[in-house]
Amino acid sequence: MDPPSWLTRTSSTPWCGGTRVYWNVQLGDHTQPELCYRSPANLPSVRILHWNSPLKVWGARRHRFAQHFHTLYMTYLDYDGGLLRRRLFACPDDGAEDDQDQLLAEDASGANSLAGPAAAGVSAGDECYEMRAEQRLVRRTHLYYLEYNYTAQGPHDVTLVSQLSLDRVQLLESLSRHWAGPISLCIYVTDAEAHQLATFVESSQVLRHRRNIAYHLLMKEGQFYPVNRLRNVAMENAVTDFVFLLDFDFLPSLGLYEHLRSEIARFSAQQRQQRVALIVPAFETFQYKLQFPASKAELLSRLNLGEIVPFRQEVFREGHRATDFTRWKSATQSYPVTWQADFEPYVVIGRDAARFDTRFVGFGWNKVSFIMQLDILGFAFRVLPNAFIVHLPHAPSLDVARFRFIPEYRHCINTLKVEYIKYLAKRHGVRALKYLSFRRDASGSVGSS
Incomplete structure (x- = not known):
């Protein structure tokens, strides 16, 4: 059985089966994801959610992974490039070099x-x-x-x-x-x-x-x-x-x-x-x-x-x-x-x-x-x-x-x-x-x- 249009698997494992499947889930405007995976045993982890329109974002509230991905998205928006510059790349910020x-x-x-x-x-x-x-x-x-x-x-x-x-x-x-x-x-x-x-x-x-x-x-x-x-x-x-x-x-x-x-x-x-x-x-x-x-x-x-x-x-x-x-x-x-x-x-x-x-x-x-x-x-x-x-x-x-x-x-x-x-x-x-x-x-x- 082929998966619905809003669900694309990223593994050769049969869709909606097994515990090692990771799904690239594309949510449609009328998505009902709960019909496919109902428990952690059925789908332990969704790694990618495809939200390419505002309608999909708001319609995804029923998705049990939606809040998790929304939190990741908001965290990304709050990232400060200055913080990355100092902490990740250790760029100098002491004004020693002439501006x-x-x-x-x-x-x-x-x-x-x-x-x-x-x-x-x-x-x-x-x-x-x-x-x-x-x-x-x-x-x-x-x-x-x-x-x-x-x-x-x-x-x-x-x-x-x-x-x-x-x-x-x-x-x-x-x-x-x-x-x-x-x-x-x-x-x-x-x-x-x-x-x-x-x-x-x-x-x-x-x-x-x-x-x-x-x-x-x-x-x-x-x-x-x-x-x-x-x-x-x-x-x-x-x-x-x-x-x-x-x-x-x-x-x-x-x-x-x-x-x-x-x-x-x-x-x-x-x-x-x-x-x-x-x-x-x-x-x-x-x-x-x-x-x-x-x-x-x-x-x-x-x-x-x-x-x-x-x-x-x-x-x-x-x-x-x-x-x-x-x-x-x-x-x-x-x-x-x-x-x-x-x-x-x-x-x-x-x-x-x-x-x-x-x-x-x-x-x-x-x-x-x-x-x-x-x-x-x-x-x-x-x-x-x-x-x-x-x-x-x-x-x-x-x-x-x-x-x-x-x-x-x-x-x-x-x-x-x-x-x-x-x-x-x-x-x-x-x-x-x-x-x-x-x-x-x-x-x-x-x-x-």
Whole structure:
């Protein structure tokens, strides 16, 4: 007698007979496995279960081996590659080897750009030990996790660069609708979350056919969100010569990709000898269902109604004050602005212009330090008059809560600020010491990032 279609034996022993048979069981949607094997004597061990559809998984509850295999499956999802790296393969994790993004990179013009100092000699007695120790972690990285197929469309093409954790991934569909060009993302995930990311993208009608979104993974390890390391990974793996550095909780104005390409081309022709950072003005709304403004005129109308406001104007005005929103409202041509203390605009720059300093983890001074670096490298800042981004409301992250409510956290940010400025002075001369006079105590600002 032939076995049913849902049961395939892996031994020459007659099916459903003998105590040495091991079965490769393929469960159908209407499986009744109990009709074949009723006792351990009849079938002592099933080694393989074939669940190739959700219906089979749920329909397998009657299978007396189902829970066992489901437990094995869940255990597999919880496996941590970092654990395997340390315990199974005994890979070093003591930070002895230099991490690539801790080195000083030379840009095309020969000027040094800061990638972050190695945290050599970190002592457990240091009051900021936990924050410093994050620099020594060599996290696993998986570049181009999903299919990516894009070639730069000329020398003025631009990639939107951003970073996120999986809890923000639902915003990606909206971002994709607003930005048709290439996107380079670095996502902070566990091994199990990597699978969830793939499932989300493959099931999305908006994302499943996009091949110009690069998904790079940085695997979770440590206590803090390594925001600047994530940014560096995303930026270094952009395939265009220019990048638009944006936080993931913003939406760009409609048509911004095409607009930036034309602005890059214009400035490349006019500013051959000067390094320019193009500023895209940032705004925010506190309405979860706001209709996104389709143009600058509509944005100005929403500003007048108070539905949209300049970004962080109430909690950290210094971050974007230099943008000069009053001037932007009536501007028809780009205009220059000067660096100010705690300035942290969102900019378009050359991909190899600089790197974020990885000593700053979590929340606090991670973008401020980058813009300060651009200033000392001689970048001119120009504000684009017909471009904008809007921040979407969301619950604060754990690191924001740490910054706001833990004095020790803010103290360590202040300590790192001073060390960073001294490092700039060491690399670029005494002119960097001017930044010490601009330094503000972190306890006086609740929004600096």
